[in-house]
Amino acid sequence: MSPTAMVDKKTYNIASIPADGIGPEVISAGIDVLNALGDQLQTFGFKFTNYDWSSETYKKTGKYIPDNGLEQLKKHDAIFFGAVGAPDVPDHISLWGLRLAICQPFQQYANVRPTRILKGTQSPLRNCKSGDLDWIIIRENSEGEYAGHGGRSHLGQPWETATEVSIFTRHGITRLMRFAFEMAQKRPRKRLTVVTKSNAQRNGMVLWDEVASDVAKGFPDVTVDKMLVDAMTVRMTLKPESLDTIVATNLHADILSDLAAALAGSIGIAPTSNLDPTREYPSMFEPIHGSAFDITGKGVANPVATFWTAAEMLAWLGEEDASIKLMQAVESVCEAGILSADLGGKATTKEVTAAVVREIQKFTVKSA
Numbered sequence: 001m002s003p004t005a006m007v008d009k010k011t012y013n014i015a016s017i018p019a020d021g022i023g024p025e026v027i028s029a030g031i032d033v034l035n036a037l038g039d040q041l042q043t044f045g046f047k048f049t050n051y052d053w054s055s056e057t058y059k060k061t062g063k064y065i066p067d068n069g070l071e072q073l074k075k076h077d078a079i080f081f082g083a084v085g086a087p088d089v090p091d092h093i094s095l096w097g098l099r100l101a102i103c104q105p106f107q108q109y110a111n112v113r114p115t116r117i118l119k120g121t122q123s124p125l126r127n128c129k130s131g132d133l134d135w136i137i138i139r140e141n142s143e144g145e146y147a148g149h150g151g152r153s154h155l156g157q158p159w160e161t162a163t164e165v166s167i168f169t170r171h172g173i174t175r176l177m178r179f180a181f182e183m184a185q186k187r188p189r190k191r192l193t194v195v196t197k198s199n200a201q202r203n204g205m206v207l208w209d210e211v212a213s214d215v216a217k218g219f220p221d222v223t224v225d226k227m228l229v230d231a232m233t234v235r236m237t238l239k240p241e242s243l244d245t246i247v248a249t250n251l252h253a254d255i256l257s258d259l260a261a262a263l264a265g266s267i268g269i270a271p272t273s274n275l276d277p278t279r280e281y282p283s284m285f286e287p288i289h290g291s292a293f294d295i296t297g298k299g300v301a302n303p304v305a306t307f308w309t310a311a312e313m314l315a316w317l318g319e320e321d322a323s324i325k326l327m328q329a330v331e332s333v334c335e336a337g338i339l340s341a342d343l344g345g346k347a348t349t350k351e352v353t354a355a356v357v358r359e360i361q362k363f364t365v366k367s368a
């Protein structure tokens, strides 16, 4: 490499939090692939800082994130996250202790979940071809059903009471709807489906619908329709080609995006971006899946969700070309039949990763 290229090369400062279960296995695969891409393209590189914040840390110290931990995270360009959750820690402690403890203070209010059928893979839907299912689900990621409002009283009594209060604010819905409309506007079909449950939930969900129609007035070129969440599951399954960009609340999109991943072939391929669109805080990128206790340590976790997540992170950092190239490499590997067990193949995590690295090494290096 020439000295000029050395000077021009950008280095992205990435915080990696592999955390629990298969998290460390897939994040290590993702780092290998990102480093291979940086080495091959020579226009950027990465400095990864590993944070060992996990359920093991929690069991030893009583905290997932140490004091001043968020201050350390703020210094990074992005966060590359594995999965949190352990069999011997209640799930609400692990989720609120680590993942939500980053998303909420960092105001990563837009959670973006693309789904499509990758080349060389199949949908479980009999008649669904690759172009028929190509969605982006935008999940509200800062309030709604996961706002953290509620409490328990009269513990252990027959009259024990618990509340889980959904919070919907005009501010929170408006910023998310604008983001969703802008996303829909950038896609060729310019179509947005607003998921709701305003028939049964007559306050928060009615505000959600009203704000959606107000924001829609600023996007006359976007075709909008509204679906009740229950009917949405039917439409996703029977008419996948009728959907494009989808916006839903924190809980609804959490559920619908697992369904989306399964309809596209496996939860093992699905990525997520937790974005702070203002870019005041670093955004966080993670596969949709959890810790997957049943396959932890077996070396069979599908790393594709993490590779796709890495591609989404590259695009957010402004490396669009590298992002497209990474997905080309992943799809070439899938097309060659190098698939993990969840996609019907026999390849291990390491074999899929090595195959993607080999594809990356075929890319032409730009001359300085």
Ligand SMILES: NC(=O)c1ccc[n+]([C@@H]2O[C@H](COP(=O)([O-])OP(=O)(O)OC[C@H]3O[C@@H](n4cnc5c(N)ncnc54)[C@H](O)[C@@H]3O)[C@@H](O)[C@H]2O)c1
Residues within 6 Å of the ligand: 022, 082, 083, 084, 085, 086, 087, 091, 095, 099, 267, 268, 269, 286, 287, 288, 289, 290, 291, 292, 293, 294, 295, 300, 301, 302, 303, 305, 342
């Ligand atoms: N964002 C997160 O950190 C996150 C998300 C979901 C669940 N969780 C936590 O993970 C733990 C397990 O949750 P769960 O079982 O409901 O969901 P899960 O996603 O961990 O696993 C569901 C099923 O999908 C399979 N699977 C998941 N990822 C895979 C991959 N990459 N390759 C192949 N197969 C894969 C698993 O083997 C399992 O059979 C719980 O503690 C839960 O709270 C964390």
